[in-house]
Amino acid sequence: MHELSIAQGIVDIIRQYVPAEQTADVRLVKIRVGPLAGVVPDSLDFCFGAIVNDTPLSTARLDIEEVLLQSQCGGCGEVFTVEGAFFLCPRCGSSEVKVISGTELQVVEIELSDRQAGTA
Amino acid sequence: MKVITIERKVLEKNDEIARQNRVLLEQHGILALNLVSSPGAGKTSIVERTLEHLGKDLKVGVIEGDVQTDFDAQRVARYKVPVIQIVTNGGCHLEARLVQDALSQMDLRGLDILIIENVGNLVCPANYDLGEAMKVVVLSTTEGDDKPLKYPSMFRNASVLLINKIDLLPYLNCNLAALKSNALQINPHLQVFETSCTTTSGIAEWCGWLKDRGARRS
Numbered sequence: 633m634h635e636l637s638i639a640q641g642i643v644d645i646i647r648q649y650v651p652a653e654q655t656a657d658v659r660l661v662k663i664r665v666g667p668l669a670g671v672v673p674d675s676l677d678f679c680f681g682a683i684v685n686d687t688p689l690s691t692a693r694l695d696i697e698e699v700l701l702q703s704q705c706g707g708c709g710e711v712f713t714v715e716g717a718f719f720l721c722p723r724c725g726s727s728e729v730k731v732i733s734g735t736e737l738q739v740v741e742i743e744l745s746d747r748q749a750g751t752a
Numbered sequence: 753m754k755v756i757t758i759e760r761k762v763l764e765k766n767d768e769i770a771r772q773n774r775v776l777l778e779q780h781g782i783l784a785l786n787l788v789s790s791p792g793a794g795k796t797s798i799v800e801r802t803l804e805h806l807g808k809d810l811k812v813g814v815i816e817g818d819v820q821t822d823f824d825a826q827r828v829a830r831y832k833v834p835v836i837q838i839v840t841n842g843g844c845h846l847e848a849r850l851v852q853d854a855l856s857q858m859d860l861r862g863l864d865i866l867i868i869e870n871v872g873n874l875v876c877p878a879n880y881d882l883g884e885a886m887k888v889v890v891l892s893t894t895e896g897d898d899k900p901l902k903y904p905s906m907f908r909n910a911s912v913l914l915i916n917k918i919d920l921l922p923y924l925n926c927n928l929a930a931l932k933s934n935a936l937q938i939n940p941h942l943q944v945f946e947t948s949c950t951t952t953s954g955i956a957e958w959c960g961w962l963k964d965r966g967a968r969r970s
Contacts, residue, residue: 634844634876641762649756659753663762668905670879717904717938727940731908737762737879744754 638671638737639679643689645739658692660743666734667701701734766880769848773855773883777866782813783966784866786882788906789890790899791872794916796824797949798890799867803831805959810864810966815854817846817871824869834858845876848883865966874903886911893917893924897931900938907938912945914958919948 642661650658661680665671673696680694701714705721706728712721719729761767777784789795799814806812813834816824825837836854838846851868860866868884870877878887889910891899894917900907907913913935921928928946935942943961947954 634879637843637847638762641765644765645758645760645762649758657754668908670875670905717901719908719938719940727937739758739760739762741758742756744756746753 635671635675635679636683638676639683642680642694642739643683646689646692646742649742650744654744654747655688656691657744657747658689658742659745660693660695662695662697662740662742664697664699664736664738664740666699666736668731668735669737671737673698697740699733699736702732703729703734704732705729763879763881766848769852770881770883773848773852774885776855776860777883777885780860780863782860782863782866783962784868784882784884785962786868786870786877786884786887787890788870788874788877788887788910789872789892789916790874790895793872793890793892793895794949795869795872795890796827798914798916798947799824799828799869800831801947801949801952801955802867802959802962803828803833805955806865806963806966807831807833809963811862812865812867813858813860813863815851815858815866815868817850817869819843819871834863840871844871844873845880846870846882847880851882865962874899874906878903878906878909888912888914890914890916891931891935893920893926893928893931896925897927897934900931900935904938907935907942910939910942912943914954915944915946917948917950918946918953919951 665673677694684690684692703714704711705726707726708724710721710723720727721729787795803812814828816837818824819840822837825835828835836857838850838854868882887910889906945954945958947958
């Protein structure tokens with residue numbers, strides 16, 4: 633539901649890193665999203681397309697990497713993938729587990745195409 | 753092809769403003785709660801019962817988040833407490849900047865507790881830090897006992913669960929033991945209270961717990 637403001641946040645970050653005269657060269661923006669980030673990748677993709685439409689970023693595409701929800705047990709140290717929101721250690725049964733990945737919502741990198749002569 | 757490596761959080765601007773809010777609130781010795789739930793779970797009623805119960809002992813301020821109206825702020829204003837309404841105009845969650853604006857309009861001196869009532873939504877508010885000391889999630893018995901499993905992010909990030917409308921249990925298929933077990937499976941550190949804003953059952957327990965944490969440190 634809030635993917636539009638997330639997409640706007642991504643555009644703001646692109647603008648910080650890419651000089652205005654090169655925004656039309658942005659081809660791919662790599663995003664990392666975890667299951668606990670509260671973001672639906674398809675929806676984010678759609679919203680990003682809607683925001684950049686008719687702007688110099690209109691040819692930019694998102695490449696969304698979905699990372700697994702992983703936890704580490706505070707008791708035995710086991711690292712495991714959390715399935716179905718079961719935050720229980722599969723080895724010792726402890727519920728004292730720490731999320732070590734799965735909350736990510738990051739811009740990883742931006743790819744720009746080489747500028748062709750005559751384009752601005 | 754040129755690649756620019758960034759590795760930055762999309763919400764970092766929000767997180768930075770939330771950090772500033774947290775510093776400001778801590779400087780004033782204010783315990784700030786981010787009250788979240790689905791629409792209609794009873795957040796505003798919880799605010800009202802809490803004000804009735806704690807109003808004599810502690811000074812409580814309220815920030816009301818709403819998509820469209822100021823109905824909730826009107827309800828809260830009857831209790832003669834400082835209240836600021838934020839209307840998001842369709843936005844599905846509060847953001848740290850909106851809370852920062854509200855804080856700038858509120859006299860924070862002498863406040864013990866600030867209750868920030870978020871927009872009714874169990875998804876989006878989970879990921880926007882407002883600068884609160886803790887998230888308090890309200891889940892009403894009419895919503896069903898499986899909700900913690902459907903919205904793990906919210907329950908994982910919360911410190912307190914208020915199971916509200918407990919008086920309606922005899923008329924519902926909601927299994928209270930299953931609800932609690934589902935919530936604690938997501939987050940074993942949740943402090944759980946069973947409340948009814950109609951009978952006021954459980955309100956004293958919740959407010960007693962809150963008072964212990966919100967009383968000004970001398």
